[in-house]
Amino acid sequence: MVARVPACDDRWVTTAAPVRPPLVRTRDERLVSGVCAGVARHLRLDPVIVRGLFVALAFTGIGVLVYALLWVFLPQAETADMPGVAVKGGRASPGAGRGLSLDALRDKPSLAILLIGLGGALLLTQIGPFGEVQVLWPLVIVGVGLALIWRQVDDRDLLSRRSLRWRLAVGALVTIFGLVTVLTTLNLLEVSWQSFVSTLLILGGVGLATAPWWRRLVAERGSERRARIRVEERAEVAAHLHDSVLQTLALIQRHADSPREVNRLARGQERELRSWLYGHPGEDTATFGGALERAVADIEASYDVQVQSVVVGDAPVEEGLAAVVQASHEAMRNAARHAGVQDMSLYAEVEDEGVTVFVRDRGVGFDQANIAEDRRGVRNSIVDRMSRHGGSARITSSPGAGTEVELHMNRAAS
Amino acid sequence: MSQLRVFLVDDHAMIRSGVRAELGADPEASLAVVGEAGTVEEAVRGILETKPDVVLLDVHMPDGGGRAVLDQIHGQAPGVRFLALSVSDAAEDVIGVIRGGARGYVTKTISGADLRDAVSRVAAGDAIFSPRLAGFVLDAFASGPAAVPEDVAEKALDLLSAREREVMRLLARGYTYREIGQQLFISIKTVETHASNVLRKLQVSNRNELTRWAADRRIV
Numbered sequence: 001m002v003a004r005v006p007a008c009d010d011r012w013v014t015t016a017a018p019v020r021p022p023l024v025r026t027r028d029e030r031l032v033s034g035v036c037a038g039v040a041r042h043l044r045l046d047p048v049i050v051r052g053l054f055v056a057l058a059f060t061g062i063g064v065l066v067y068a069l070l071w072v073f074l075p076q077a078e079t080a081d082m083p084g085v086a087v088k089g090g091r092a093s094p095g096a097g098r099g100l101s102l103d104a105l106r107d108k109p110s111l112a113i114l115l116i117g118l119g120g121a122l123l124l125t126q127i128g129p130f131g132e133v134q135v136l137w138p139l140v141i142v143g144v145g146l147a148l149i150w151r152q153v154d155d156r157d158l159l160s161r162r163s164l165r166w167r168l169a170v171g172a173l174v175t176i177f178g179l180v181t182v183l184t185t186l187n188l189l190e191v192s193w194q195s196f197v198s199t200l201l202i203l204g205g206v207g208l209a210t211a212p213w214w215r216r217l218v219a220e221r222g223s224e225r226r227a228r229i230r231v232e233e234r235a236e237v238a239a240h241l242h243d244s245v246l247q248t249l250a251l252i253q254r255h256a257d258s259p260r261e262v263n264r265l266a267r268g269q270e271r272e273l274r275s276w277l278y279g280h281p282g283e284d285t286a287t288f289g290g291a292l293e294r295a296v297a298d299i300e301a302s303y304d305v306q307v308q309s310v311v312v313g314d315a316p317v318e319e320g321l322a323a324v325v326q327a328s329h330e331a332m333r334n335a336a337r338h339a340g341v342q343d344m345s346l347y348a349e350v351e352d353e354g355v356t357v358f359v360r361d362r363g364v365g366f367d368q369a370n371i372a373e374d375r376r377g378v379r380n381s382i383v384d385r386m387s388r389h390g391g392s393a394r395i396t397s398s399p400g401a402g403t404e405v406e407l408h409m410n411r412a413a414s
Numbered sequence: 415m416s417q418l419r420v421f422l423v424d425d426h427a428m429i430r431s432g433v434r435a436e437l438g439a440d441p442e443a444s445l446a447v448v449g450e451a452g453t454v455e456e457a458v459r460g461i462l463e464t465k466p467d468v469v470l471l472d473v474h475m476p477d478g479g480g481r482a483v484l485d486q487i488h489g490q491a492p493g494v495r496f497l498a499l500s501v502s503d504a505a506e507d508v509i510g511v512i513r514g515g516a517r518g519y520v521t522k523t524i525s526g527a528d529l530r531d532a533v534s535r536v537a538a539g540d541a542i543f544s545p546r547l548a549g550f551v552l553d554a555f556a557s558g559p560a561a562v563p564e565d566v567a568e569k570a571l572d573l574l575s576a577r578e579r580e581v582m583r584l585l586a587r588g589y590t591y592r593e594i595g596q597q598l599f600i601s602i603k604t605v606e607t608h609a610s611n612v613l614r615k616l617q618v619s620n621r622n623e624l625t626r627w628a629a630d631r632r633i634v
Contacts, residue, residue, distance in 0.1 A: 306523075308545050308546075308588055310545050310546055310548070310549035310586045310587075311549070312549050312552045312553045312586065313553065344588075345545060345587060345588030347545070347549070347583070347586045347587040347588070349552070349583070358587045360587055360588055404587075
């Protein structure tokens with residue numbers, strides 16, 4: 001058997017420095033509850049050694065006690081991808097130097113617990129005060145019920161699942177049934193019932209007496225949680241503002257002598273802050289509107305221009321629509337380069353039948369007779385691109401009156 | 415021509431002084447700022463006292479913002495017209511003040527000359543649509559079956575006419591009223607009428623989609 005030294009295995013240690021893994025119960029290595037595996041990982045020993053040690057100690061009784069205490073007090077490792085624990089998922093594959101029976105156990109910790117419980121019950125009937133074999137099976141039933149409950153509660157994060165509650169309920173029922181059977185076998189049912197009722201009464205009384213205190217505890221817990229959420233939110237806002245707005249303000253101060261740069265910084269920051277505050281579709285480039293917004297942001301960042309953009313309706317980006325976005329981008333770039341003005345507007349309308357985009361500037365314009373000669377870029381990247389994808393482009397311009405590019409794409413065709 | 419009396423409502427003193435300077439920079443000095451307020455309470459009191467021609471109203475303020483001012487003034491100062499001025503692009507804010515009675519909406523990035531023009535036009539009874547507001551309108555009154563209204567008059571309020579839609583489209587594309595008139599071969603006055611009709615529909619339409627749309631859609 002190949003001895004596995006966890007700390008040297010980079011599956012478990014995220015940092016390069018050899019850090020001792022935290023003492024936690026692991027889930028993906030466990031046979032029963034993960035105590036031995038966790039201890040082994042912490043001590044960088046082979047789990048088999050630790051397990052052997054515990055079994056040996058069990059005969060003195062100390063082993064059982066220590067194991068039980070560790071089970072109770074060791075926190076369970078969080079999910080595999082939690083930082084700090086850095087347990088990458090994946091169990092040892094069958095036959096990886098380990099007996100098949102063990103791997104079978106690994107998949108079914110309940111089975112291991114069941115076996116232990118059976119052994120314990122057998123032991124009890126041998127050395128216990130009852131001495132009667134017929135108590136064995138009721139005790140086994142109790143064990144099964146307890147195992148069911150413990151297994152579920154152990155996986156704390158799963159507690160909220162619905163199927164789990166059912167299993168818990170079944171576990172509780174089985175346990176109660178087992179207990180009743182034990183008591184019946186021993187003819188103790190009558191006595192037990194009386195003491196059960198009196199205990200219930202006492203508990204009820206204590207519960208009633210301390211009810212206000214419980215209530216306050218619950219309320220306090222709730223308000224504490226709310227306060228914590230508020231603090232966390234605040235911290236997140238502060239972190240975001242620090243990363244974005246404060247940095248930009250610092251940059252603006254440093255570029256105070258360059259209006260162009262200040263303008264660009266302010267616009268970029270405004271756009272970013274808006275998208276953060278309002279969940280602007282600019283974040284989401286999977287939609288047509290989002291992709292257009294990103295194109296607008298790119299133009300504003302690259303050229304000293306401001307684009308007034310209005311998008312009505314939205315749709316996922318289909319192949320044809322991607323071409324529309326690219327053509328719009330090109331149209332805005334042309335306007336930014338050649339129109340000689342700082343403002344332009346983009347209007348896009350998404351309807352069921354088709355998509356229409358207008359890019360308009362009030363700049364110098366040009367004589368359309370020349371378009372084929374010296375504006376190849378326009379023809380290739382806008383008109384041809386649109387017609388290649390089954391759309392159309394119309395460019396209206398005259399010297400001094402600005403330019404408008406109209407792009408249209410049928411949605412059924414794309 | 416007598417001066418137009420303007421009242422400024424904004425919780426940021428810096429914005430107020432900036433707007434005041436821009437309005438004062440008018441070469442013809444046709445605008446006079448008669449008062450300003452930084453809170454809803456001050457605004458209501460000041461507006462009722464001075465009875466200005468136009469109130470420039472910030473959308474976002476503590477204690478309810480521009481909508482609260484509109485609701486509290488409601489009906490008490492019939493001659494006063496409101497123009498919303500905001501950095502907010504959030505649809506629910508914009509639609510909210512328009513439905514509260516504002517005659518239009520412009521963003522704070524508007525140039526001084528455009529702002530002065532907008533104020534005079536609001537004073538004259540026109541509706542002011544920024545391209546973005548026109549976009550909101552088109553979105554809100556978008557196709558899709560309107561909730562079937564009981565009578566025809568109500569139905570007319572829940573839909574834009576083809577012409578009105580066309581005007582809104584051109585506004586969203588950044589056209590001025592004059593350019594829209596040229597494009598559609600109608601007079602500026604007709605364009606203004608269409609815009610006013612759309613504004614009225616926006617304000618009084620019962621169309622359920624409108625409010626739901628504004629609430630659902632945080633931003634356009």
